[in-house]
Amino acid sequence: xTSDQLQDLLEKYLADTITEAEFRQxxxxxxxxERDADWYAAMDSLLENNELHGLSGDAxxxxxxxxxxxxxxxxxxxxxxxxxxxxxxxxxxxxxxxLLMAGTATFLYLHNRPQKEIIVKNSADIAPxxxxxxxxxxxxxxxxxxxxxxxxxxxxxxxxxxKLNAGxxxxxxxxxxxxxxxxxxxxxxxxxxxxxxxxxxxxWLNAASSIRFPTVFAGNxxxxxxxxxxxxxxxxxxKQSFTVKANGVDIQVLGTSFNINAYENETTLKTxxxxxxxxxxxxxxxxxxxxxxxxxxxxxxxxxxxxARGQTITTIPSIDAKQVMAWKNxxxxxxxxxxxxxxxxLERWYDIEVVYKKGVPDxxxxxxxxxxxxxxxLLEILERTEVHFKREGERRLVVGQP
Amino acid sequence: MPDPQTYNERELLxxxxxxxxxxxxxxxxxxxxxxxxVALMMTKSPDLADDIGQEVFFAFLRDREKMTEIRNLKGFLxxxxxxxxxxxxxxxxxxxxxxxxxSGKVFVQPLYASPEKAIDMKDLxxxxxxxxxxxxxxxxxxFKLSREEGLSHEAISIKMGVSKKTVxxxxxxxxxxxxxxxxxxxxxxxxxxxxxxxxxx
Numbered sequence: 001x002t003s004d005q006l007q008d009l010l011e012k013y014l015a016d017t018i019t020e021a022e023f024r025q026x027x028x029x030x031x032x033x034e035r036d037a038d039w040y041a042a043m044d045s046l047l048e049n050n051e052l053h054g055l056s057g058d059a060x061x062x063x064x065x066x067x068x069x070x071x072x073x074x075x076x077x078x079x080x081x082x083x084x085x086x087x088x089x090x091x092x093x094x095x096x097x098x099l100l101m102a103g104t105a106t107f108l109y110l111h112n113r114p115q116k117e118i119i120v121k122n123s124a125d126i127a128p129x130x131x132x133x134x135x136x137x138x139x140x141x142x143x144x145x146x147x148x149x150x151x152x153x154x155x156x157x158x159x160x161x162x163k164l165n166a167g168x169x170x171x172x173x174x175x176x177x178x179x180x181x182x183x184x185x186x187x188x189x190x191x192x193x194x195x196x197x198x199x200x201x202x203x204w205l206n207a208a209s210s211i212r213f214p215t216v217f218a219g220n221x222x223x224x225x226x227x228x229x230x231x232x233x234x235x236x237x238x239k240q241s242f243t244v245k246a247n248g249v250d251i252q253v254l255g256t257s258f259n260i261n262a263y264e265n266e267t268t269l270k271t272x273x274x275x276x277x278x279x280x281x282x283x284x285x286x287x288x289x290x291x292x293x294x295x296x297x298x299x300x301x302x303x304x305x306x307x308a309r310g311q312t313i314t315t316i317p318s319i320d321a322k323q324v325m326a327w328k329n330x331x332x333x334x335x336x337x338x339x340x341x342x343x344x345x346l347e348r349w350y351d352i353e354v355v356y357k358k359g360v361p362d363x364x365x366x367x368x369x370x371x372x373x374x375x376x377x378l379l380e381i382l383e384r385t386e387v388h389f390k391r392e393g394e395r396r397l398v399v400g401q402p
Numbered sequence: 403m404p405d406p407q408t409y410n411e412r413e414l415l416x417x418x419x420x421x422x423x424x425x426x427x428x429x430x431x432x433x434x435x436x437x438x439x440v441a442l443m444m445t446k447s448p449d450l451a452d453d454i455g456q457e458v459f460f461a462f463l464r465d466r467e468k469m470t471e472i473r474n475l476k477g478f479l480x481x482x483x484x485x486x487x488x489x490x491x492x493x494x495x496x497x498x499x500x501x502x503x504x505s506g507k508v509f510v511q512p513l514y515a516s517p518e519k520a521i522d523m524k525d526l527x528x529x530x531x532x533x534x535x536x537x538x539x540x541x542x543x544x545f546k547l548s549r550e551e552g553l554s555h556e557a558i559s560i561k562m563g564v565s566k567k568t569v570x571x572x573x574x575x576x577x578x579x580x581x582x583x584x585x586x587x588x589x590x591x592x593x594x595x596x597x598x599x600x601x602x603x
Contacts, residue, residue: 013571014443014444015573015577020500023500024496024500027494027496030488036488040484042481043444043484044484045445046444046481047484048442051575052439052571053435053439055438055439055442055575055582056435059434060452061430061434062435064452064455065427065431068430068459068460069463071456071462072460072463082570125451187593253559335405370501370504372498374500392434
């Protein structure tokens with residue numbers, strides 16, 4: 001990155017017009033010592049322009065002054081030796097009074113928003129999910145993907161498995177005719193991963209999900225099985241169809257991108273088509289149903305018992321695809337989502353167990369949240385809607401009525 | 403606020419080194435605001451800016467006896483804050499930094515449809531409007547032309563009869579002001595949900 005380019009990014013950052021991609025680029029320059037001068041120069045220009053100041057206000061200034069002095073009084077690293085003992089110095093007496101005042105002033109300043117102390121006390125905060133997954137090879141060996149080094153990971157017949165970076169894995173087909181076995185990649189609770197299949201199909205796995213597929217796609221069809229939630233961008237192939245099996249439902253695909261939500265503890269299986277065309281079929285049998293989706297549509301298969309045999313499929317003609325795919329962008333979209341479903345999403349992402357003290361609150365959240373925040377931070381935000389949360393021990397979350 | 407330049411800087415530093423409270427207070431009150439303001443514009447976070455500001459002056463206070471050597475107090479404080487801002491920003495992981503950036507970002511567009519949420523959002527919108535009306539005249543104009551009318555900095559500079567750089571300065575300061583205003587007067591948690599939702603749309 002050149003100096004000019006960085007200056008341009010800094011300007012955008014200061015004016016709040018920077019895009020996310022640019023923000024990431026900007027941030028990376030903080031570690032490049034040749035670019036330090038540009039950061040300093042941007043600040044010089046702000047420091048020298050008095051017109052840009054005046055943002056503090058007196059209350060904040062006075063509070064800061066008190067805090068600094070109180071801190072000094074507590075700072076025991078004051079050299080003694082030939083100096084008057086700090087207890088006798090004028091500073092200490094003054095600072096002692098200030099300490100009392102600082103308490104009040106700080107309280108008034110910081111606590112003008114009522115803060116509920118409910119949550120934490122004895123429970124350590126839980127970090128959000130991250131790139132975690134386990135690869136199970138055809139011979140049963142397992143590899144923890146998060147701790148594996150980047151680069152060639154394993155070989156299955158003529159197919160090479162490469163870890164591209166933290167969070168993505170690619171299958172590279174070699175010469176044809178090699179042995180094919182099945183591999184499974186599964187994410188634990190609190191995990192997510194991206195995989196590129198031997199045919200180039202890209203799959204994003206959400207937490208507590210898995211995908212099982214052959215290491216070589218032979219014949220005229222590509223068949224994979226999944227559990228949990230995945231978003232797929234299927235590579236086009238004139239010769240081979242692509243079918244996904246999830247929870248007893250078959251989804252037949254033709255060069256397309258779609259999201260499947262097939263968690264076992266959800267009552268329905270939802271397939272949302274982003275682009276292309278797919279056919280959703282509930283399990284075979286005389287009462288099987290099939291629906292062909294157009295982009296922007298969602299098929300909901302109601303599940304009961306162990307399989308979707310004979311279950312009805314409902315088509316939603318136009319769905320908020322962004323909400324469906326929010327997880328892929330590391331966002332929780334709770335807009336109008338049923339309370340229990342929200343809690344299940346939290347269970348999977350933070351690996352916790354939710355229990356209801358007095359039944360399920362009749363509340364629907366609105367809005368979206370970044371998924372990359374710790375559990376306590378998230379709960380603090382949700383608490384604003386008057387639901388009570390209490391953490392018990394490490395992994396238990398109790399929901400009470402307001 | 404007393405102009406720091408009218409005081410004999412050397413004498414001020416000596417008095418501070420000797421433990422003169424009043425001298426330190428004077429120095430602090432002369433420079434605090436612009437240290438904070440620049441830290442705020444750079445970090446986009448009033449809390450972080452406050453922290454950094456305090457660190458600058460605390461370090462000074464703690465080592466005050468050595469400060470008599472300083473030739474240029476303003477330059478010294480500037481260097482301190484530049485170094486600290488860079489150091490603190492660098493410590494943030496980019497995801498954290500981005501969330502922090504987005505959570506305080508000011509959006510002027512109207513809000514989302516959910517009727518239950520409309521009441522809370524109305525409050526936030528009111529607070530934001532109050533903040534905008536509290537801006538100094540020129541900054542308010544520039545900000546509104548940019549965010550409410552969507553004009554480019556070029557167009558605004560023509561309309562307001564000032565340079566593009568001035569327009570940029572107005573907007574940078576207006577945003578920092580509003581971020582601070584909302585942090586002090588608004589309900590931050592709700593705002594976080596709202597701001598991110600608007601961004602995603």
